[in-house]
Amino acid sequence: MKNIDIANGVIFQKMGISKETFDDRLICQKKIYLLESLGTDLGYTYNWYVRGPYSPSLTNYLYNNLEILRANDFSQYSLSEAAEKNVERVNSLSEAKKQDMSVESWYELLASLVYIYNNKQSWKIDDKKESLFDILIKYKPQYNMVQCQYSYDILCNQEFIKAGI
Amino acid sequence: MDERLKPVKYINDPVYGGISITKMEMEIIDTPIFQRLRGLRQLAKVNYVFPSAEHSRYVHSLGVLYIMGLMTEHLLKREMLSEDDVVKMRAAALLHDIGHYPLSHLGEGVYGYCKDNENANNIIQLNNETEKRYLYELASSHSKSAHHEHLGKYIVIHNNDIKGILKKYGLDPLEIGEIFTGERGSRNMVYTQLLHSSLDADRLDYLLRDSYQTGVKYGLVDLQYLVRLLLVVEDPQLTENNKVLVCNKKGQHVVEHFLMSRYFHYSQVIFHKTNAAFEGMIKSMYIKLVQNGRFVFNSLKEIHIGVNNEKFLNFNDSFLEVAFEKFYEETDDDEYKKLYEMYRERIRPKVVFELKDLYEESPTSEFSVLKWELKRNPDKITNILGTDRWGYQIVPITIEKIHSHYTLTEGSVNHEEELREAVKLYDIANEKISYLAEDKLSVVNKLANYKSEFIRIYVLEEKGKQYNYEKMYQRIKELITS
Numbered sequence: 001m002k003n004i005d006i007a008n009g010v011i012f013q014k015m016g017i018s019k020e021t022f023d024d025r026l027i028c029q030k031k032i033y034l035l036e037s038l039g040t041d042l043g044y045t046y047n048w049y050v051r052g053p054y055s056p057s058l059t060n061y062l063y064n065n066l067e068i069l070r071a072n073d074f075s076q077y078s079l080s081e082a083a084e085k086n087v088e089r090v091n092s093l094s095e096a097k098k099q100d101m102s103v104e105s106w107y108e109l110l111a112s113l114v115y116i117y118n119n120k121q122s123w124k125i126d127d128k129k130e131s132l133f134d135i136l137i138k139y140k141p142q143y144n145m146v147q148c149q150y151s152y153d154i155l156c157n158q159e160f161i162k163a164g165i
Numbered sequence: 166m167d168e169r170l171k172p173v174k175y176i177n178d179p180v181y182g183g184i185s186i187t188k189m190e191m192e193i194i195d196t197p198i199f200q201r202l203r204g205l206r207q208l209a210k211v212n213y214v215f216p217s218a219e220h221s222r223y224v225h226s227l228g229v230l231y232i233m234g235l236m237t238e239h240l241l242k243r244e245m246l247s248e249d250d251v252v253k254m255r256a257a258a259l260l261h262d263i264g265h266y267p268l269s270h271l272g273e274g275v276y277g278y279c280k281d282n283e284n285a286n287n288i289i290q291l292n293n294e295t296e297k298r299y300l301y302e303l304a305s306s307h308s309k310s311a312h313h314e315h316l317g318k319y320i321v322i323h324n325n326d327i328k329g330i331l332k333k334y335g336l337d338p339l340e341i342g343e344i345f346t347g348e349r350g351s352r353n354m355v356y357t358q359l360l361h362s363s364l365d366a367d368r369l370d371y372l373l374r375d376s377y378q379t380g381v382k383y384g385l386v387d388l389q390y391l392v393r394l395l396l397v398v399e400d401p402q403l404t405e406n407n408k409v410l411v412c413n414k415k416g417q418h419v420v421e422h423f424l425m426s427r428y429f430h431y432s433q434v435i436f437h438k439t440n441a442a443f444e445g446m447i448k449s450m451y452i453k454l455v456q457n458g459r460f461v462f463n464s465l466k467e468i469h470i471g472v473n474n475e476k477f478l479n480f481n482d483s484f485l486e487v488a489f490e491k492f493y494e495e496t497d498d499d500e501y502k503k504l505y506e507m508y509r510e511r512i513r514p515k516v517v518f519e520l521k522d523l524y525e526e527s528p529t530s531e532f533s534v535l536k537w538e539l540k541r542n543p544d545k546i547t548n549i550l551g552t553d554r555w556g557y558q559i560v561p562i563t564i565e566k567i568h569s570h571y572t573l574t575e576g577s578v579n580h581e582e583e584l585r586e587a588v589k590l591y592d593i594a595n596e597k598i599s600y601l602a603e604d605k606l607s608v609v610n611k612l613a614n615y616k617s618e619f620i621r622i623y624v625l626e627e628k629g630k631q632y633n634y635e636k637m638y639q640r641i642k643e644l645i646t647s
Contacts, residue, residue, distance in 0.1 A: 001540070002278075002302060003285035004310075010289055029582075041284045043277070043310025047357075048350040049582045050403065056585075057309045064559075068540050083288045122339055122348075139352070139405045 001072070008042060008061070009069040010077050011035070014087050019062045023104045028062065029054055030104075030111035031090050037114050037160060038086040052112035052140070089158050096154050101147070109143055109151050112136055114160050167248040169334055176227060180370075180377050184231040189252075189334045190259055194227075196326040197478050202226055202262065204481030208375060209268040210447060213511065214440045215379035222262045222269065228370035233258035235392045236359060236366060245397035246355070253344065254359055256336055258366050260327070261345040264317025267485040268451070271444050275451045277308030280465050284310070300500070300625065301543055303452045304445035304556030311465050318342030324472050350585070355397055358410040362586045363565060364391070364420060372427050379434055383426045391419050396591055400598055411591035411598055420588055420601060421609050424564050431562050432617070442514040442623040445556035450489060450504040459492045460485065503554075503627060514556065514623040517634050518641045521619040528618065531645040535620055538644065546622065549640040551632075554625040564612045565602045 001009075011017075015031050018024045033046055033053045044055040079087065097106040116123055116135055125131040133148040155161045172185035186194065193199055202223035211218040237251040246254075266272025285291070321327050321342040328338040343349050347361040359365055369388065376384025394416040400409040412420055434440075455463050461480045462468040471477045493505040507514075522532045538545055539557050547553045565587055588601040602613040622641065626632060 002281065002306065003289070003291060004281035004308070006291075007285040007288040040288060042288070043281055043284055043308065045310075045312060045315055045346075045348075047346070047348045048352050049585060050351050051582060054350070054582045057312075059582075065540070068537065071541065077289050077291070080288060080290055122343060141404055 004043065005065065005069065006074065006077055008065070009072055010074045010079060011040075011042070011083070011087060012066065012069055013074060014079070015091060017062075017066070019066050023102075025059065025062065026051060026104045027107050029058060030107035032058055033111045034090045034093070034107075034114060034160060035086055037118060038089060040083045040086045046115065048115065052108050053115040089160075093154065093158070098150070105142075106151075109136075109140075109147060110155060110160070112140060113148070113151055113155060117161050167252060169252045170248060178224070178227065178231065180228060180374050181231050184227050185234065186230075187255070189330060190230065190255065192330045193256070193259055193327065196324075196330070197475075198320065198324050198326060198472075199223075199226075199260075199263065201478050201481055202265065204483055205265050205267060205269060206482055207269060207371070208379075208435075209271045210443050211379070211434065211437070211440050213443050213513075214437050215381070215434065218375070218379045220374060220378045222265050225370060225374060226259055226262050228374050229261060229366045230255060230259045232366040232369050232388070232392075233359065235388070236395060239392050239395060240397055243396070250356075252334070253336060253341065254356065256331065257341050257344040257356075257360060260317065260321055260341060261360060261367060262313065262317065263320050263327070264313045264315065266311075266313060266316075267480060267482050268447070270313075271448055272451065272485075273309070273311055273313050274307055274448060275455055276311035276465055276468070278303070278306040278452055279455055279463075280310045281306075281308050283464070299543070299547075299553050300449050301546070301553070301556050303449040304625075305558065306448065306452070312346075314346040316465070316468065318346050318348075319469055320472050323469075351403060353406055354400070354403065354409045357585075362410070363424065363588045364412065368427065369423070372423070372430055375430065375434060376426075381430070381434055383429045383433070386423045386426055387419050390416060391423060394419065398591055398596075398598065409589060409598065411589040412601070414590040414592045414599075417590055417601060417604070417607060420590075421607060424588070424609055428562060428564050428617075436558075436560050436562070436619075438516050438519065438621055439513055441558045441560075441621065442516055442556070445558065445623065446504060446507060446514050446625055449556070450501060450508060451485070453498060453501045453504075454488055454492050457492065457496070457498075460488045504625070506628075507625060512626065514625045515632070515634065516621050516623045517550070517555075517637045518622040519619065520621075520645075521617075523615055523617050525614050525616075528616075532618070532620065534645045535641070539620070539622075545644065546641075549644065550622075550624055550637050552624060552627075554627065556623055556625070558621045558623075559618070560620075561616060561618045563616060565609055 017028045032042065032044060036042060036044060044058040046053040046055045093110060094103065097103065113132065113136060116132055123135055125135055129152060133145055136148060137143055169189055170187060173188050174186045174191055175183040176186060178184050203221050205222040207220050207222055207225050208218045233254055237246055237254050240246040241248065241251050266276060321338045331338045331341060344356050345360055347357055349356055360367060373384045373386065376382065394413040396411050396413055397408050398411055399407050454460050461476060461484055462471055489505060493502060520532055520535060522528045536559060584600060590599050590601050601607055602609050604610050624632065
């Protein structure tokens, strides 16, 4: 097994990744995006689609390898300190989810905010958080300002978004 | 007419006759970094099997520009695109392969493999860093983490010549890069579809050009008619910027023909078994070269640093050949030496086992078992073959760009991402958009749910050693049927 498969295997296991339903795959996409945004690079590149950041190569990888990774015992491997911390930060976001939102919508909102924030130049927005929220709601009208503000505060608090906009 | 769209030159082309070029495009073509593409073979080592497949990424890029020109001119006449859109899309088409590696996708896999290892070392605490990496791992690696389009975007943003020309003509280098990487996605579906879908300018050119150059006759597609079918309409399922590229339903048979042609092109040319085995062998050699720091650039990071250096112009197939030979003369790595000798003497690896499957739900148990064993227990295969000098290839080929595990019965609602590259049809009378693959009367519908997949195992022979291929075949057969 290649080293990168081991890295994927350990991370998928710790993040409870599955691919059975569309929602499972959506959550996986967003969790891995958030993880990569913290600097734990698994090599997946992301585009913007209807449900936010999406990596075609991650979908391919999941379909081709998840069963085999699941069957493997990775107990002899441990994550580096930085990767371990980042995985915990992504996982802990689920605890902050409010009841009015499903898990997949929650991760979609968080990952989309981080994606737009990380690509401000491409979206041609300034540094104000209001600009970030406006763009998000323009492309995702199902979310509102209160939800954006709440998510934004958590993302800043957990340092997914570093500089306060 | 926008000055930026006035043709200033025509370039002869064997596939299309002539390609018109604007002033800005001519300036881009004349840059040394674009001229580098002359030194990258479009199909890497396919010329070992189809000897005339010698065409370069340079002519392919011009071809994509030609087809993008046809598509955008047609849509401009119908007022479905603006002149500014046309200028941008032509620039993106011309530059879409600017980040390709020596030996094209093969090189991309090499740098991807190296980057993956670097990433893995940062993520997990490996106890086995010095562990031997077997040939089957090197030969069968297939990573996209150093994707040429992303390197291309980096070049467009950071290379002084290219970014300077784009800016001079009022274009944003970042936007051009994001168009050809597909990152714009649903923010501008039309842009994305023109360069990133089943029916895009890139795929159309490589089918026509590769077919012409290899002499394989699958590429007889009615290009002019196909382009005339294109329309831009509003998709009510999208929120912001809801325009999408569709094909007039009345001509869907032409699209079906194109998709079928591409299927045969992949199965007969790109994944030709001899070519695939050769490429596995070369990939192993290429990885060793790069990991020993013996090529022009030996990591993606080094490539990034070098995009404004003259050295970058040496990042091509010829310099790779020289580096292969030089490393052969200087290295103590016996395995590398053996690989190079096979390469130099064109000794092709022997395909000892091949399994094909065409399935709707799940593959045959034999197919699943072999796939599992190859990925999970390669030692078993080494034991059966009696050598660790082997490689394998697992290739899924689909008719339509629908993920090979996605089934149409799941329905398309909420699956926009997974169907993003599929061909959309438009019924003008009913003003209705649908996926070609969902049309029950379409041959693509019948085949889209089927997955064609094959596995090949090949052995890299050593001089003077005897191999019992019949025995190897029988033992693998026993493994997967037991």
